[in-house]
Amino acid sequence: MSSDPWGRVDETGTVYVRTADGEQVVGSWQAGSPEEALAYFERKYEGLVVEIGLLEKRVQTTDLSAKDAQVAIDHIRGQVDAHHAVGDLAALRVRLDKLVQTVESRREERKQQRAKQSDEARKAKEDLVVEAEQLAQSDQWRAAGERLRALVDIWKGLPRLDRKSDDELWHRFSHARSAFSKRRKAHFAQLDSQREDARRVKERLVAEAESLSGSTDWGPTAARYRELMADWKAAGRAQREHEDDLWNRFRGAQDVFFAARSSVFAERDAEQTENLKLKEELAGEAEKILPVTDLKAARAAFRSVNERWEAIGHVPRDSRPKVEGRMHAVERAIQEAEEAEWRRTNPEARARAEGLTGQLQAAVDKLRTQIDQARAQGNSARADKLQRELDGRQALLDQALKGLQEFGG
Structure with a gap:
């Protein structure tokens, strides 16, 4: 018979393990010596120790x-409870x-972690819903659309909630x-409709x-x-595929007109500059x-100058007042000379002037x-009043005498 602190083998080959409840049969060994029997069942015990250690590490x-951990524990406990190994089985139970x-x-x-994650996921999904509902009212079509698509990806990455809550939020x-x-x-x-209207308007333009x-x-x-x-500009933009073509045609038509006008105006400006010269x-000749x-002689000379003046075409607009003003000044001087000559040679006007002068x-x-x-009577107030009247009559007399001199009188 062979034994160790945790088991023994009797003469019949039966292997026992010692426990707090007494010896328990482990099995029967007929294939070799008792020492080999104990060694075999001790190895089985070491196997259970290794298996428990591995499970502890995995957990x-x-x-x-x-x-899965409980299934593995129950499997090992079943082997321990069945006393299929020689060793400190109580220690294995303590570890299990x-x-x-x-x-x-x-x-x-x-x-608790799942509950926390669920709360966080619920809060995250509620935030996504609130943001999505705000974006639903946005007119920033591109930015809001891109953000909504991003929110969908974020939603897909969040854990599912209970079915009812998840379905309601979704x-x-x-x-x-x-x-x-x-x-x-x-x-x-609506924008397409407006752009179609703009296209029709711009085609007419x-x-x-x-x-x-x-x-x-x-x-x-x-x-x-x-x-x-x-x-x-008021028509708005047409569809992109039409807008550029319509604008090029519209601008091109204007360019043709304004290029022709500029050419004509350039020729006209050159001609008017020569006319101004x-x-x-002629204005200088008239001023002489x-x-x-x-x-x-003055009338004849001015008439000659004016005839040649009228034969010349337009001058630049900004130069016109100055050069025409010089001619008008000469013309007014001749007219004033004519009026003076008429007054001097008009018998009726002379008689009227002489009569007025005599009266004054x-x-x-x-x-x-x-x-x-x-x-002389000491009436200074009357004298002052008469003096003021005299001053006014004297001024009229002086003017009349000047006018009479123009008649050569």
Whole structure:
């Protein structure tokens, strides 16, 4: 018979293990010596020790589920309880009991972790729903659309909640996306309609612009082109595939007209500059007529200058007042000389001037006599009043005498 601290083999080959409850039969060994029997069942015990150690490590360091861990524990415990090994089986049970506690602790931790993750996922999905509902009202079509697509990807990456909560939140999220898509579709449908209207308007504007491109009615046509440009801007944009082509045609028609106008205006400006030079020379010739000493000769000389002036075309607008003002000054001087000559040679006007002068001279003489009498009588107030009247009559007399001198009198 052979034995060790944890087991023995009797003379019949039966192997026993010692436990707190007494010896328990492990098995029967007939294939060799008792020592070999004990060694065999001790190796089985070491195998259980290794298996428990590995399980403890898996529970601590891997994501082994509590359910799978418990199945593994029960399997090992079954072997321990069946006394199929020689060793400290009570120590193995202690380790298995501790392992059960660890698994339960991990189960509770994971349960709390899942609850926390679920709360976080719920909060995250609620935030996504709120943002999606806000974006559903946005008119920033591109940015809002891209953000909604990003929210879908974020949603897919979040854990699922309980079915009811998840379905309710998804329904709100999906409804917000659908509402945005519906608004965007309606917006772009309206935009397409507006762009089609703009295309039709711009085609009419292009047709008119092209019809005007050959016009030589420079002023009215240029004004009409400005009106067409204002109408073009007010029409809005057409579809992209039409807008550039229509604009190129519209702008091209204007360019043809304004290039032709610029060419004509350049020729006209050159001609008017030459006309200005000629008129400035004539104005200088007219100014040599002054002062008028021989009215008849002056009239003849100015008439000659004016005839040549009228034969010359337009001058630049900004130069016109100055050069025409020089001619008008000469013309006014000749007219004033004619009026003076007419007054000097007009018998009726001379007689009227002499009569007026005589009347004023008599009035002045009478006032002077009255003033002398008033002062002699000491009536200073009357004398001052008469003096003021005399001053006014004297001024009229001086003017009349000057006018009479113009008649050569």
